[in-house]
Amino acid sequence: MQGKMAYDNNRQDGGFQRQMYKGDWKCAKCGAPITELPFDPDPARLDQLQCRDCHKQRRSTFQHRDRY
Numbered sequence: 696m697q698g699k700m701a702y703d704n705n706r707q708d709g710g711f712q713r714q715m716y717k718g719d720w721k722c723a724k725c726g727a728p729i730t731e732l733p734f735d736p737d738p739a740r741l742d743q744l745q746c747r748d749c750h751k752q753r754r755s756t757f758q759h760r761d762r763y
Contacts, residue, residue: 722746724753 713733720729720741727746736744745753 720744722749724749 715731715733716735717731718729718736720732720736721727722729722745723742724745725748727748729744729746732744
């Protein structure tokens with residue numbers, strides 16, 4: 696069962712803390728363990744989950760592609 700962290704409404708800096716979902720997943724790309732996500736993952740798409748590092752790397756390749 697996956698647990699959730701509540702919003703932190705008592706933060707002194709006035710910032711927003713995203714609701715996080717705890718679980719026991721693995722990165723589809725590198726196999727690293729994933730224990731916390733900022734969304735509740737779709738069970739049908741668990742084979743597409745990526746760790747923070749792989750996700751950053753993937754996003755950077757999309758940002759550098761020539762769109763024209």
